[in-house]
Amino acid sequence: MVSDQRGVGCAGDTGFGGGMQNLIEIKGVKHAYQTDAGPLPVLDGLEISVPEGGFVAVVGPSGCGKSTLTRLIAGLMKPDEGEVWLHGEKVKGPRSTVGMAFQNPVLLEWRTILKNVLLPLEIVPSKLSRKQAEDRARFLLSLVGLEGFEDKRPSELSGGMRQRASLCRALIHQPDVLILDEPFGALDAFTREDLWQTMHRVKEREPFTGVLITHDLRESIFLADQVVVLSGRPARTQYVLDVPSSGPRTLEDLYTAVAAEQLNILRHQIQIAQGRSTAGEGAA
Amino acid sequence: MNKHIRAFVVPVIAVVVFLAFWEWLVWFNGWPRFKMAAPSDLPPAFERHWPLFLSMGWQTLWRTVVGLFLAVLFGTLLGMIMGFSRTMRDALYPLLVGFNAIPKATVVPIVALMFVGQHDFNTVLLAFMISFFPIAVSVSIGLSTLEPEYRDILRSLGASQATIFWKIALPKTLPEFFGALKVAVTLAFIGTNLMEIVSPHGRGLGALFDSGRTNSDFPLMFAVLIALAFLGIVLYYIVVALEKIFAGWAERAPG
Numbered sequence: 363m364v365s366d367q368r369g370v371g372c373a374g375d376t377g378f379g380g381g382m383q384n385l386i387e388i389k390g391v392k393h394a395y396q397t398d399a400g401p402l403p404v405l406d407g408l409e410i411s412v413p414e415g416g417f418v419a420v421v422g423p424s425g426c427g428k429s430t431l432t433r434l435i436a437g438l439m440k441p442d443e444g445e446v447w448l449h450g451e452k453v454k455g456p457r458s459t460v461g462m463a464f465q466n467p468v469l470l471e472w473r474t475i476l477k478n479v480l481l482p483l484e485i486v487p488s489k490l491s492r493k494q495a496e497d498r499a500r501f502l503l504s505l506v507g508l509e510g511f512e513d514k515r516p517s518e519l520s521g522g523m524r525q526r527a528s529l530c531r532a533l534i535h536q537p538d539v540l541i542l543d544e545p546f547g548a549l550d551a552f553t554r555e556d557l558w559q560t561m562h563r564v565k566e567r568e569p570f571t572g573v574l575i576t577h578d579l580r581e582s583i584f585l586a587d588q589v590v591v592l593s594g595r596p597a598r599t600q601y602v603l604d605v606p607s608s609g610p611r612t613l614e615d616l617y618t619a620v621a622a623e624q625l626n627i628l629r630h631q632i633q634i635a636q637g638r639s640t641a642g643e644g645a646a
Numbered sequence: 647m648n649k650h651i652r653a654f655v656v657p658v659i660a661v662v663v664f665l666a667f668w669e670w671l672v673w674f675n676g677w678p679r680f681k682m683a684a685p686s687d688l689p690p691a692f693e694r695h696w697p698l699f700l701s702m703g704w705q706t707l708w709r710t711v712v713g714l715f716l717a718v719l720f721g722t723l724l725g726m727i728m729g730f731s732r733t734m735r736d737a738l739y740p741l742l743v744g745f746n747a748i749p750k751a752t753v754v755p756i757v758a759l760m761f762v763g764q765h766d767f768n769t770v771l772l773a774f775m776i777s778f779f780p781i782a783v784s785v786s787i788g789l790s791t792l793e794p795e796y797r798d799i800l801r802s803l804g805a806s807q808a809t810i811f812w813k814i815a816l817p818k819t820l821p822e823f824f825g826a827l828k829v830a831v832t833l834a835f836i837g838t839n840l841m842e843i844v845s846p847h848g849r850g851l852g853a854l855f856d857s858g859r860t861n862s863d864f865p866l867m868f869a870v871l872i873a874l875a876f877l878g879i880v881l882y883y884i885v886v887a888l889e890k891i892f893a894g895w896a897e898r899a900p901g
């Protein structure tokens with residue numbers, strides 16, 4: 363059975379005033395890039411909230427502004443209008459409680475895998491001693507299945523392994539928020555499914571609040587507990603699908619009737635988003 | 647094992663074959679000494695002028711190295727300015743390309759006249775002028791083509807621009823830098839010799855070459871060429887060794 367679906371505009375669970383129960387709050391965010399051909403509006407009134415420990419997937423047409431959204435959450439850019447709140451604080455700039463991983467794993471070729479994973483701790487002040495930090499890095503690497511590769515160079519690893527290492531680097535400083543921008547986009551289907559399961563394993567041991575950008579609908583319902591569909595550029599929140607789960611998910615769950623229906627809804631929403639950039643309200 | 651022996655033996659055989667062919671060519675054509683020198687003429691030429699080779703060789707060497715050193719400093723600085731600022735790149739690039747397009751042989755008399763008598767200075771200046779271009783270009787390209795994700799990884803944690811430069815931008819540019827340095831070291835060497843030959847002032851291997859020329863002393867001229875080749879090879883492989891140390895990670899595994 364498919365859970366409650368709602369278009370945006372219906373009463374959200376955004377609490378007014380006091381209790382800021384959501385770890386990430388994106389409120390009416392608008393943003394435009396200044397280009398040679400004039401301003402290019404990219405985000406147009408985004409509303410997304412993610413509770414602590416939640417995992418939201420963001421899907422939308424190519425070029426609609428998903429990466430822009432991640433840069434706003436990370437504090438790498440400021441929105442023209444609207445606000446981004448993390449932990450009840452307005453985001454004004456980069457903060458060390460955020461971890462990021464991209465489609466391109468961007469590992470530093472001149473460092474070993476272990477040293478790559480440890481990189482954030484050279485920036486972020488940490489209570490860990492050198493030994494503790496190294497132990498933690500080794501633990502994370504073993505968690506994603508990279509035991510024994512600590513002293514290898516990135517060039518000696520496959521694409522999937524590099525992505526795993528990049529994930530460890532994003533987690534080493536115990537961030538509250540993990541931002542993943544199409545991290546598995548460049549991987550083959552089998553490696554990708556492997557990494558989905560790794561993600562579940564990681565989340566169990568290393569709790570975080572996650573934002574996952576993806577163009578793979580199956581990935582979104584397998585990993586996230588909420589899928590946000592963005593409209594075409596300029597993007598606004600077009601549709602939100604809750605993906606409740608009872609107990610751990612398995613790949614088999616993707617082949618049930620429930621999953622098929624969820625995927626159908628999302629596919630339909632994406633088609634709307636691709637077709638008319640402003641349509642979408644009150645669908646399904 | 648076998649591989650190491652081959653890496654050593656093959657070049658040596660190639661050199662011996664080359665020298666033998668050269669010797670044979672001179673003998674076969676019956677060229678006299680004032681027309682062409684044979685390899686067998688070289689050891690006596692070295693022996694006769696050995697102290698000169700040592701002192702002149704040293705002069706050529708240090709002026710080249712100083713010129714190259716200045717080129718590295720200036721080129722890196724210029725490359726950083728152009729790599730970080732789009733505006734500065736647009737402004738400086740045409741100037742730089744134009745400057746580089748001028749054949750440096752035409753600059754020699756100008757420099758020689760401007761700084762008449764200051765032999766060390768104008769030789770170093772020419773070595774510098776001819777060799778900073780590839781360094782500046784490579785550093786600027788290395789910095790400006792850094793994928794934004796590399797910056798974002800550190801910037802999202804609140805790292806400063808300086809930290810990003812030291813931890814990521816600089817090491818990432820090193821392979822390109824050393825590639826350019828290999829070109830620059832050869833160019834600096836050409837610059838030094840150009841000044842020594844075109845504007846003779848009795849210093850450096852270039853001057854020795856020139857004196858050989860005025861006396862039609864072919865063995866001496868060829869001996870100078872060999873000495874220049876030797877110095878050039880030494881400088882080149884010093885750069886290669888430095889590259890192995892600082893940017894060895896960029897080397898692709900063979901095969």
Ligand SMILES: Nc1ncnc2c1ncn2[C@@H]1O[C@H](COP(=O)(O)OP(=O)(O)OP(=O)(O)O)[C@@H](O)[C@H]1O
Pocket residue numbers: 395396397402404423424425426427428429430431595
């Ligand atoms: N720095 C920039 N300056 C100008 N325009 C930009 C800039 N960055 C992105 N854009 C434009 O803004 C739009 C949204 O970019 P963004 O990268 O956020 O899209 P995306 O949804 O992540 O796309 P994709 O699915 O291809 O990853 C695109 O049309 C892009 O061309």
Ligand SMILES: [Mg+2]
Pocket residue numbers: 428429430543
């Ligand atoms: Mg993107």
